Amino acid sequence: MNGRAGAVRNRLAPESPAWQNGPLPIEKLDLEAQLMAIAPEQTNTRPRRARAAVTAVERLRLEDVSVFYGNTPAVKNVSLSIRQGEVLALIGPSGCGKTTLLRTLNRLTELTPNASHSGRVLLDGEDTDDIVDTELRRRVSMVFQQPNPFPMSIFDNVGFALREQSRKRPRRRELEPLVDHALQRAGLHDEVRADLNRSALRLSGGQQQRLCIARAIAQEPEILLMDEPCSALDPRSTAVIEDLILQLREDLAIVVVTHNLQQAHRIADRVAFMYLGDLVEAGETEQVFSDPREEQTREYIAGVFG
């Protein structure tokens, strides 16, 4: 980590320890203004993560992963490591393969008839192609861009995967503690505990998305994939979910796809920038934002394209 990044971190996050000193370079002063210009409705660029994650254990490793739709490559030769206790943000302009890469991690791309992939994705050292797909998707859970609660009660939504997994249909009394716990972790419990039998479709958009998170973490996955989880939500709900992501990263490895640079800056410990299917640059959030190694990254962050 070089001095300039530390300086920016100081400026952006005053509460973080002043672990680096040095002159503030002029060209970096504009970063915050540039970030604001990209998404003027959200002026808060301060990182929410008060401290870096402590235990970073590698859970998922991508080795030279390429994904094709027919003969068209959507993701080209990506190698990346995803660690528990960290939030990894995938950023990049629309159509750059972020979502495709994310969906490769739980083999959801297999639902697309002409999709194929090469390279290896290792979950705790085990090739995901060797894991039964349903088993893999229990361990690598996913939250989608649009909240997609099922047309059932809140309770049935959160207990859905738990019920489907068990051989014998568990009684409600057995599921209750697990459902409550998942709702608590998703920060939704206080708002809905009065009536868990309400239809999930009558919750607000932000509540629905938190319900989907609760549903995804109810079966205690190891990895949580989030595909632009806040893009359909208002700023207040977005803030709630960002806080939630930072709490969840303690027990999970989290990958967030986002087109919102401020969001990536606020919540991610590490950032991977993709462009036209290539992984251009991946690294610590502060380094990527303040001192990108690649020119393309610099231009994207400065709002030149995308």
Next chain:
Amino acid sequence: MLERLRRPWSDHRAEQLLGAVACLLAIGIILMIVFIVRGAWPTFSHLGLSWLGSGGNLDNQVGAMVNTSAHPAASAFAFHAWPLIWGTLLTAGFAVLFGLAISLAAAIFIVDFAPPFVQRTMKPVIRLLAAIPGVLYGLIGILVLVPFIDKHILTTAEQNSVINVIQLSGGGLGVTILLVTLMITPILTALITDALESVPRAWREGAIALGLNPLRATIAVSLRAIRPAIVAATALATARALGEAVVVSMVSGGKAFAPNPLDGKIFFLEPVETLASEIVRQADNLSIPVLHSTLYAIAALLLFSSFALSLASYLIRLPMRRYQVSN
């Protein structure tokens, strides 16, 4: 004059016209009920609910009616409709059961599993099948299926074993169920396919992302979500099966016999007559007052059961709608 017609209608006038059409429809239905109940009245006033029961040979009872006078005695009304009711329950019940199973499987395949080109072909083909006039099925039944069964499936020993009770000829419960199933399956499939397609893809995808296999995801989320539509489609198909007259009268064997499930294989070869097909069969004899009233009574029962069906479908769907967006 033309100029006046061409001018756009005011909302008020359009409302009145549409209201008038709706009222006309309602009046038509009420008149139909009044006529049928009035026509059936002599029968029910003489026999009461015993009319619905069993007893005697129904064909003989009808035969006796043909010879009654214009001012019949009360005894002339003797008629026990149970064989017809039983026949209707059997054909409609089995046909809807088989039809529902087939169309659920077909709809799931078409919507969630078939490759796109199969999807594109199957959907119009099923709509085409749904549009085929029923009498064509009857024709195929009487020309192909009944002779086939008579020749290859029905044995002489089986015919002889019941020779004292009934004559077996190939036509009967089995062919009837088969053809009615064929008639209602396309429309059921089309309705369920439409409903399944209206389920947001995100629901099924979400279920798969939670670790369900695709078939299980379809059943646990998509099918569950369209339960009301399945019930409504089933009610429609049941109504069609109940009312199917021409096809049944063509292949059912021409005897108002109540097939006995204890007869094993012969059960499906025994002749059967339904409420609707009996009306078709006796349509020539309407000038005879007793028979006239009896047929009206059958019609009243059919009308009542279709109302009961609508009501039941509504009541079954009520609790299913609890978790849907609207309401």
